[in-house]
Amino acid sequence: MAEIKTISVIGAGIMGRGIAHSAALGGYRTIIEDIVPASLRRAETEIRANLDKAVELGKVTKEAADAAHARVEYAGSVEEAAREADLVIEAVPEEMESKIEIFTLLDKICRPETILASNTSSFSITEIASVTYRAPKCLGMHFFNPVHKMKLLEVVRGLETDESTLSACSEVGRRMGKEVVVIRESPGFITSRINALIGNEAFNMLQEGVASASDIDKALKLGLNHPMGPFEMVDLVGLDTRLHILEYLHKTLGEKFRPSALMVQYVKAGRLGRKSGRGVYDYPEQAKAEKVKASK
Numbered sequence: 001m002a003e004i005k006t007i008s009v010i011g012a013g014i015m016g017r018g019i020a021h022s023a024a025l026g027g028y029r030t031i032i033e034d035i036v037p038a039s040l041r042r043a044e045t046e047i048r049a050n051l052d053k054a055v056e057l058g059k060v061t062k063e064a065a066d067a068a069h070a071r072v073e074y075a076g077s078v079e080e081a082a083r084e085a086d087l088v089i090e091a092v093p094e095e096m097e098s099k100i101e102i103f104t105l106l107d108k109i110c111r112p113e114t115i116l117a118s119n120t121s122s123f124s125i126t127e128i129a130s131v132t133y134r135a136p137k138c139l140g141m142h143f144f145n146p147v148h149k150m151k152l153l154e155v156v157r158g159l160e161t162d163e164s165t166l167s168a169c170s171e172v173g174r175r176m177g178k179e180v181v182v183i184r185e186s187p188g189f190i191t192s193r194i195n196a197l198i199g200n201e202a203f204n205m206l207q208e209g210v211a212s213a214s215d216i217d218k219a220l221k222l223g224l225n226h227p228m229g230p231f232e233m234v235d236l237v238g239l240d241t242r243l244h245i246l247e248y249l250h251k252t253l254g255e256k257f258r259p260s261a262l263m264v265q266y267v268k269a270g271r272l273g274r275k276s277g278r279g280v281y282d283y284p285e286q287a288k289a290e291k292v293k294a295s296k
Ligand SMILES: NC(=O)c1ccc[n+]([C@@H]2O[C@H](COP(=O)([O-])OP(=O)(O)OC[C@H]3O[C@@H](n4cnc5c(N)ncnc54)[C@H](O)[C@@H]3O)[C@@H](O)[C@H]2O)c1
Pocket: 010, 011, 012, 013, 014, 015, 016, 033, 034, 035, 036, 039, 091, 092, 093, 094, 095, 098, 102, 119, 120, 121, 122, 142, 143, 144, 145, 236, 237, 238, 241
């Protein structure tokens, strides 16, 4: 099994930042890249803030946090980020065309032995891998949000993924502090398939006027022991990301995953969740920060 020392993360959004944070804490040289420079700058600020917070809470020593911070590099292009990587983890938006574009490029840039992983929440790894000449070295590594706190990693086996790729990436997950489940690819894997269904049904209930958003959240937390309500969760995930997942599940698994009309409307209105300052709920602080950024 090839030893993994350098991990590249492509896409520095909600997930990419967290993956880079956990990879660096796991001891890996970590190179992160984003097509939008502001996103990369924000990733740097957030990684630093989250590491500082972990030290404050006594979860990480100051030495470990400083070492992790020193292990993260911020690259100006995919080429710069990926050419020395042993493992590349793609975390660009949940759109098949974007994944295909990145995997085609990575296959050209990376050394033949480099493993290519996608953090897709739902798509077929086999389909993504088919645009490369290294399908046995392609797999899914599905992390959870916020990555530095969530314990699970779904390692997803495509049709041609080989055993050594699965074991190398399971080991990476463990060194990043995760519990690993290995699954055969299937739309939405284990978690997105169930979570998208619950979240979509919550929107259908809100649209029908069954209860308010906060009462639906309260009911699932206090009655069903969910740690977060479905609307708190979708605001964290991003309504656009959830909609992309549902559209794919609807196409592949059928009618029960048809996206709620209300969710579609929210996305059209730009109510994407915490990241845009407004989703099902309002996040005035975040909205203010976005406005300042836009005016610069
Ligand atoms: N948000 C979640 O809770 C969650 C959880 C698990 C998995 N995922 C999956 O992770 C992936 C990323 O989701 P996210 O929530 O981080 O999205 P996001 O919108 O927060 O971030 C995506 C980032 O990718 C960048 N990007 C777009 N095209 C790029 C390109 N060609 N090269 C480099 N960077 C590019 C964007 O500028 C943005 O910063 C998706 O596949 C999503 O389904 C998301």
